[in-house]
Amino acid sequence: MDLKSLVPRGLFARSLLIIVLPVAIMQMVVTYLFFDLHWEQVSRRLSEGAAGDVALITHLYNQNPSPENLTRVTEFARADLRLSVALQSKANLPESERLAVIPAFDRTLRRALSGSLRQRFWFDTTRYPDYVDIRVEVNGGVLRFLAYRDRVFASTGGIFIVWLAGATILLATVSVLFIRNQVRPMERLADAADRFGRGEHVELRPAGSAEVRRATLAFLQMRGRIQRHIEQRTNLLAGVSHDLRTPLTRLKLQLAMMPKTKDIEEARRDVVEMEAMLGEYLAFAEGQWAEEPEPLDLAEIARDIIQDAARIGRLVDGSRLAASLPTTGRPIALKRCLSNLVENALSFGNEVTLASSQSEDAIYLHVDDNGPGIASEDYDEALKPFSRLDPARNQNRKGVGLGLALARDAARSHGGHLTLGRSELGGLRASVRLPI
Structure with missing residues (x-):
């Protein structure tokens, strides 16, 4: 595919592309570096800590799967580890998975749980806005953990994305308004040139940037020179036509008074043809400027x-x-x-x-x-x-x-x-x- 076919043809779209595209590329690079160097590293450490706590509670329960020990482990997780733990007796892990909008969320947590747990596990980062649902297979059922989201992922990721989106929208809005104001005088100049080419009367005032004002002034000066040239040409041809019509009229009168012979008739036809030629010359000189559309x-x-x-x-x-x-x-x-x-x-x-x-x-x-x-x-x-x-x-x-x-x-x-x-x-x- 030819890259030229993908480039917009209009000045407004091209100007907007020139301003917005570099900023968009810069923001994508910044976003990638932020998630790769900062957010993912912080989230990986948080996820590893949360996965370690889940593995600890699972290990304590597996050592003594009695109701009394479950109560002690649950209270310990809630008070000291900010984890909500519940045993789902005779339950199985869900088969389906709900993927996060940002794949890095699932990737980071899965890596941490895989490194800390020997048991099969399942998690969901999308169902609850403030919690992460983690389930681990144990003897007699499934241990379900609800961990605060800020314990598993860095909370700055969402704020950073919202900030980038807001900045992009603000930049695009300002760019559209600014470029629109710069392009409008050029559109008026192009419309005025087109209308002048059709012989219409054009009223145009210089506006916009210095370059557009200079182009508008050049157009107005050119329009004045063209109009003066047309007037001079029309006046010249009209004067020549008027000066020639007088002797032609005398010739016609003299020929009409002379005896009709073959030579006289041919001379009379020549005079009539000369008058017709003068009419064509004058019509061509006047052009199309004598009347309004x-x-x-x-x-x-x-x-x-x-x-x-x-x-x-x-x-x-x-x-x-x-x-x-x-x-x-x-x-x-x-x-x-x-x-x-x-x-x-x-x-x-x-x-x-x-x-x-x-x-x-x-x-x-x-x-x-x-x-x-x-x-x-x-x-x-x-x-x-x-x-x-x-x-x-x-x-x-x-x-x-x-x-x-x-x-x-x-x-x-x-x-x-x-x-x-x-x-x-x-x-x-x-x-x-x-x-x-």
């Missing part, structure tokens, strides 16, 4: 896309689409994502399906077509911005190769991803995974 139904968005395709005379099969797919996200970005995938499929196939599936933690939307498809080694290249494969499945003949890249960015901004694969229809399958 809100509760939505992905199935409803998908059905709107199917209806949009039907209005231009293109059929998209949505029979395998669930009735409802509730989640949280940005409606415009998600609609753009699915629209790009459907438009890409319609550009290269005459049979397109839009289906859904769902797991415990995610929603999947699949767009399939029967087009030429893409070779598996070109999947990553097809998802890159401005990628134009040749022979081009991803070659957007009406654009600049941003359709799949925009769809992937939209999925990633919602904490999901876009993958490409082979469709059951023979063409390409584009699958979007979005967390619930």
